[in-house]
Amino acid sequence: MVPAYSAGARLDRLPISGFHRRILWLIGAGMFFDSFDIYLAGGILGALVKDGWSDLNLNAAFISATFVGMVIGSFSAGILGDRFGRRFTYQANLMIFGLASLAAVLAPDMWTLIVLRFFMGVGLGAEIVIGYATIGEFIPPAQRGRWAAYLSIITNTALFAATLVGYLVIPTFGWRAMFAIAGLGALAVWYARKSMPESPRWLESVGRTEDADRVLTGIEATYGGSLPVPRRDPVVARNDPGLKVLFGRPVIRRTLLATIINVMINVSIYGFVAWVPTFLVKQGLSVGSSLGYTTFMSLGGPVGACLGAVIAERLGRRNGLTVTSLVAALLGVAYTLAPSIEIATAVGFGLFTCIYLMVALGIAAYIPELFPTEYRLRGTGVASTAGRVAGIFIPQVVVWLYASGGVVPVLVMLVGALLLQAVCVGLFGIETRNRSLEELRPAGDGPGSDLAPAPAER
Template identity: 50%
Template sequence: MDHILAGARLDRLPISKFHRKVLYLIGAGMFLDLFDVYLAGGVLGQLVKNGWSTMQLNASFISVTFVGMLIGAFVTGLVGDSFGRRFAYQIDLLIVGIASFAAALAPSMGWLILFRGIMGLGMGAEIVIGYATFSEFVPAKVRGRWISLLSLVANSSLPVCAILAYFIIPNLGWRYMFVIVGVLALIVWWLRMKYLTESPRWLEAKGKLEKAEQILSDIEHEIAQEKGHSLPVVNADHYQVLTSEKGGSIWELFSREYLKRTIVSMLYLIGTNFFTYTYVNWLPTIFIKQGISITTSLGYTFVMMLGAPFGSLIGSLITDKFGRKPISIIVFILMGICGYVYAISTTPPLLMLLGFCFMLLLYIVCAIGFGIYVPELFPTRLRIRGTGVANSAGRLAMILNPYIVVWLLNSYGVQSVFQSLAGYAFFLALVVGIFGIETKAKSLEEINRGVAV
């Protein structure tokens, strides 16, 4: 046996309970991962208000988070492609869970910042391994829709976090936000260890054909029993026959074959990271500095953050119909317009409406970029590396984000922050339009056929 056509066999399977199980298990971990990211806004606002922290310490908290996430994303890229997807996700949630309990017990802001950096290691790993692994299980013709659904599950944590922060932080204190993450992270970690399997595509790429065949046969048998009829015939067209692929070097991502794809993926995720965390981490603090109470500030933020799940839902409905590239271009242009209008608006109701619209548009491209487009751009042997490098670029930009935002706020005012976001959105529309490729409804093997396989 020199090949098993894992990609062709997985792509011809009908959607089943197996796919939903993988969606829920990966989605639960990503939900908690993003919940942990998003809780920073409410927690930091409260810490400034009660004198436990300052704007400068808040900036350090956010930067240390992204240093950890950068390292986590980069290391996961190497570990996930070398030792397996399952090995990588055995570690990330465990780190998040334990570090969250430690953060809840932090005796000072310095200790909280340290534990947040450790948390960041697991948080950066989860987003990389989650989307890339799920893309290897879902059939090509519905991959965009189902990965967008994964994004919807994950990004539902944004309004959930906002509403929990609204009730918990003023009444019970900020520490309970970390306790929630710690308890649930360890529960999901145990469920994943018990029920989530290794990617057959990765096993075949590494030449572990017997193990890949065993997992594939179990999946096929389970789905055939559920559907009550035989499975469709395997169509090997457009699928490379993998025979113990070499692991590939990370520097191959910057070779002639992959350079454009790597640049597009890096710039795409730099933008979506910058947009997301400027809004999520800084809006409550900005409102409080303008004299708005912590409760009202969190209420405003909650309304705006409702755009996130709606954006992910819309992304799931349109990405397989209209394609990744044209949707990205149009949405980035609309984000630029919305960001510019937000910068010159002053009335709270209009700001909330514009904030909601911006978040809705942002999470359409987040669902497409993080979950679908970037992992699709790289072959199996480089997928976690490529996704990890792109995410690392986003995290590197985020290390500078809090200092850039503080500088803009102190030097030029609130308007300059949102004008900067608008300008980068227009720039991304241009980048994707010139250098992006379309991947809609193509198998992962077909997308990368003829590109340094």
């Protein structure tokens, strides 16, 4: 029996409630430990060298193993998440990086740790793809961008948490304790998430309408009173379109746009943010002073994510990304012209803020909205994979640019990336603010698309 109302229509009419807050914290907790596990590497690698366990070459292999695993995790999460469901995939990736982290506590040598770090990377790369895409499938259109930014705030707090915990734990308990904290945290979230429902939108898209109705009935029962009547949307189960749909004529523009956003943001992070302490030391500052100035600049991370929550539904995702990219490009120019370290630090704070505002608007909110439910994770995963690959090679480009002319060529690269992003999003992006995910479907993207016509792209 075909349901009277679609899953999307029934979810979109629900007022924000404790159910949505529970979903946010369950997804956010997993993404927090994902980022915590990524950022703990800095403190651990320093301790490994000091203990004689590792050297710079082995540290580089550790970092490379992380990125290779994340590339594989990002891509595979897109395939598995659309094929087997959001719930199966986020539980599997939590189990992978949780168990690998706990196994790292017992690693007998550095090469074993590097192999385990590869498996951690697989789980870590998958979590971001699944988390941001899944939260948007539960939140009503008028709040979707803001709640994606809330998830970005939770995720970004892991940088400060990993730094603080490492400072307190590593000198007293050693580096193994950091992996124990990450692993136990991930498995605790895995257990808590066992009660998290599957996305009704995904269930409906693969023809499991009875399961979708059962989940929706349980969600609606938590409200206890009358609810608004859902809009009339057709209920359509679609065939698995495979990866090729991302490169077909109706969708390829969105695929390329999502890829550009992911790559340009990774260029900003791994081509500038990660190098600021090194640049400052090269300019004559002591390591302590460099870290002090960088710490102040890094406060722009949570500030940017918080701004994302404020402007996502006011300025919109396309307009917000375009304006933020242009402001960040201007700040990149200003950084090169700063007459003192104090002014450069203030400008750097603004630049960090803009970069992490782009993460909240672009990666957290905008990219998952560009793709329909049946291939949302595939589209997000392909774009994320491209960004991860860029993250592997950008540091080598930075080394070459810095050797050829100092920090100015590096900032020219950064400004160029930001301007390219502004132009692409401004000219080829669509505005997704306050529009249902079903309304955003590309016109003519597959069988049954005539039943759910989308508005014009521009």
